Amino acid sequence: MTLRACIHRGAGQVGGTCVELESGGQRILLDLGLPLDAEEGEDPLPNIAGLRGEDPSLLGVLVTHLHGDHCGLIPTARPGLPMGIGAKAARILREAEFFTGRPPLPEPTWTLGDRESFEVGPFRITPYQVEHSALDAFALLVEAEGRRLFYTGDFRAHGNDSDPWARLLADPPRDVHALLMEGTQIADGREGEGPSEADLRGTLARRFREWPGLVLASWSSQNLDRLRTVYEAAREAGRTLVVDLYTATLAAAAGAPGVPVPEVDGLEVYCRRRERIQVKEAKEFGRVRRVHPHRVFPEELAARAGELVLMQRPSMARELEQAGALPGALAVWSMWRGYLEGPAEQRLQQVLARHGVPLEVHHVSGHAYVTDLRRLVDAVRPVRVIPIHTGDPGKYAATLPWVETRQDGSWWDV
Numbered sequence: 001m002t003l004r005a006c007i008h009r010g011a012g013q014v015g016g017t018c019v020e021l022e023s024g025g026q027r028i029l030l031d032l033g034l035p036l037d038a039e040e041g042e043d044p045l046p047n048i049a050g051l052r053g054e055d056p057s058l059l060g061v062l063v064t065h066l067h068g069d070h071c072g073l074i075p076t077a078r079p080g081l082p083m084g085i086g087a088k089a090a091r092i093l094r095e096a097e098f099f100t101g102r103p104p105l106p107e108p109t110w111t112l113g114d115r116e117s118f119e120v121g122p123f124r125i126t127p128y129q130v131e132h133s134a135l136d137a138f139a140l141l142v143e144a145e146g147r148r149l150f151y152t153g154d155f156r157a158h159g160n161d162s163d164p165w166a167r168l169l170a171d172p173p174r175d176v177h178a179l180l181m182e183g184t185q186i187a188d189g190r191e192g193e194g195p196s197e198a199d200l201r202g203t204l205a206r207r208f209r210e211w212p213g214l215v216l217a218s219w220s221s222q223n224l225d226r227l228r229t230v231y232e233a234a235r236e237a238g239r240t241l242v243v244d245l246y247t248a249t250l251a252a253a254a255g256a257p258g259v260p261v262p263e264v265d266g267l268e269v270y271c272r273r274r275e276r277i278q279v280k281e282a283k284e285f286g287r288v289r290r291v292h293p294h295r296v297f298p299e300e301l302a303a304r305a306g307e308l309v310l311m312q313r314p315s316m317a318r319e320l321e322q323a324g325a326l327p328g329a330l331a332v333w334s335m336w337r338g339y340l341e342g343p344a345e346q347r348l349q350q351v352l353a354r355h356g357v358p359l360e361v362h363h364v365s366g367h368a369y370v371t372d373l374r375r376l377v378d379a380v381r382p383v384r385v386i387p388i389h390t391g392d393p394g395k396y397a398a399t400l401p402w403v404e405t406r407q408d409g410s411w412w413d414v
């Protein structure tokens, strides 16, 4: 008996990650992600016994973090498949479903906690908290038959909360035979270090101070660390941050230190037209009532322009135009630049251009810089490093020590 592994997706691509582990005929999955390039109508569920039909040798799936490219296929797997995820991540996803309309995730069978080991059949699992652009993210140490595999999931060392990274470096898992480590940045052609969330906060605070009118800021609602950065930058610049109902709801569900919620000073809520319709159709008026004391209405925007940073999404372009909020505004894009190519984003840019609103990109990656990948390898000192979640495993192998690449769909001994 031994511990064997197969990367079903992720050995040479970012997104849609799925790793299967087997020991003594029993199996678990690490992540079950939706590929970023999945087309409407195709079935990207990997061909794994027990995902579509019942197979008792598949014991369940452990999810490192809430991003769809790591857990998005779970609702399409057979009902009742046991699942493990962080408690906060599960809460955030459950609240997000109302706004995104995505199919619900099942109730977790296992709740992941930092360095709280548990057993699943022959596998001993130890989650390690990591920092990522999704809250409540974990790396997973899996042990069976004396072999040890450490899968990082997605992580970075430059977020607002530096504790998980410091603890991981100070007390990493020992005697690891295979380190499955993400390498998103390597494939993006970056080297060395890059800017941190703290650097971004400084840049944003300066732009918020310099700009006389309304600032419109775009970022992902599920990136609550970025909410914290934008909020702190707005406070530093003496402005109030106004987020949409979706973001306010996720922040409240997270209940995480440092993540602002609508009760704190300097955070208010703007209910987008689309959100007001969703609430009305679902008759869940409590969602709006809860934020009522902190609400900002469209007719206030122009008058309070110089004191606000307003979270913006492409779907809001028309209502902001009708509210007369665009003349004199500045738009800040705090997401991956590539998303600006999307059709809704293109329309948004046309509306902004029509009103002379400049668009600036100020963003920081959710993934570890190459220097930090090297630091983790040095700390863990595994027998081998296996690339995952990278578009360029060849460059990865040329960049880091002890790398052995694997192919999607091939089995190997840990």
Ligand SMILES: [Zn+2]
Pocket: 065, 067, 070, 132, 134, 154
């Ligand atoms: Zn991620």
